[in-house]
Amino acid sequence: MSFSTILRELRELNGYTQKDLAEMLHLSKNAISHYEKGINMPNIETLTKIADIFGTSVDYLIGRTNIKIDYNKLTSQFTRSTTLDKIIDVLASLDSEHRKAVLETLDYAKCHNEVLKEGKKQKK
Numbered sequence: 001m002s003f004s005t006i007l008r009e010l011r012e013l014n015g016y017t018q019k020d021l022a023e024m025l026h027l028s029k030n031a032i033s034h035y036e037k038g039i040n041m042p043n044i045e046t047l048t049k050i051a052d053i054f055g056t057s058v059d060y061l062i063g064r065t066n067i068k069i070d071y072n073k074l075t076s077q078f079t080r081s082t083t084l085d086k087i088i089d090v091l092a093s094l095d096s097e098h099r100k101a102v103l104e105t106l107d108y109a110k111c112h113n114e115v116l117k118e119g120k121k122q123k124k
Contacts, residue, residue, distance in 0.1 A: 001063050004038040010054045010061075011036075025049055 011021050011032075018032040025032075025046060034040040042050065051058045055070040078084045091099060 003062050004036050008036045
């Protein structure tokens with residue numbers, strides 16, 4: 001998907017008009033219109049501000065990934081001494097066999113967690 005399409009979808013999803021977004025970015029409504037039509041692209045500073053407004057990454061905005069991860073979540077503490085970006089770095093550094101093992105373990109933990117949640121709901 002292109003930046004223009006992603007921007008329009010995020011804006012509409014969040015209930016903003018082009019004017020609303022323009023005011024948040026200290027730009028003209030025409031600037032937003034031109035972004036959404038693919039006529040112009042924002043500079044890096046504006047792109048970063050747009051990512052912050054919508055709680056996503058610049059990579060998501062420009063179509064490099066379909067994961068809408070918020071930079072603040074990526075760098076916030078996941079555990080006492082680990083951030084999510086550190087976990088991703090470790091996972092990326094593993095060979096394919098160990099990466100597969102970690103992902104299988106995570107799938108198991110996720111299923112187990114869902115079973116426990118369901119059990120708690122049924123007890124209520």
